[in-house]
Amino acid sequence: MSIYNKINAGFSLSAGLPVTSGIEDVIYIFNDEDISITYDTSNPLIISGLKAETGAKVYKFEGTNNSFNAMSKLAKTQVGPRYNEEIDFNIAGLSVEIKAQLRAMGYGRVKAIVINNYKDSNSSIELFGAVNGLILTEAERNAADETLEGGYKLKLTNPDKLREPYPPRAVSIASDSGAATYASTLAALEEMAA
Numbered sequence: 001m002s003i004y005n006k007i008n009a010g011f012s013l014s015a016g017l018p019v020t021s022g023i024e025d026v027i028y029i030f031n032d033e034d035i036s037i038t039y040d041t042s043n044p045l046i047i048s049g050l051k052a053e054t055g056a057k058v059y060k061f062e063g064t065n066n067s068f069n070a071m072s073k074l075a076k077t078q079v080g081p082r083y084n085e086e087i088d089f090n091i092a093g094l095s096v097e098i099k100a101q102l103r104a105m106g107y108g109r110v111k112a113i114v115i116n117n118y119k120d121s122n123s124s125i126e127l128f129g130a131v132n133g134l135i136l137t138e139a140e141r142n143a144a145d146e147t148l149e150g151g152y153k154l155k156l157t158n159p160d161k162l163r164e165p166y167p168p169r170a171v172s173i174a175s176d177s178g179a180a181t182y183a184s185t186l187a188a189l190e191e192m193a194a
Contacts, residue, residue, distance in 0.1 A: 022066055028114075035111070058189060106139070124170075130164065132163070
């Protein structure tokens, strides 16, 4: 009996560059249909290009003190592995503009890009919600919560019954004059967020 996918490599821990947990305090979020995604032709786990539709933009959310977190968890199904993806972050603010963004994330689908603290990897920058997008499933505000200074605690997750077919995709975008690097990928994101 043939197996659909087969493992083809091993790995070892790096003593010189040990794994580091967490993500940076920045998340890039964009509307599901505003940015077209190009996948690497030889590996569907790598995104090699992001192109904004006319008038579309990538929005940058910044935090402090490890206020952002990302999680991906395998869920075995009868048709194969699927992944539940989740991003937690805080918003220090209470304006009507912020509330309008929360409503939009609750009704429409978004995709989100995170930057891992561990940089010695081809997955330093990852996209969550590549196929099915993410929606805002939790938006909690406790006015007396001193840790958030009365701001919002948010959670983006996959819509009900729409898990991702792959783990979060690596984002690796080449510059116009060379190969894809961490710096070229970050520059591409910043250009779209400007």
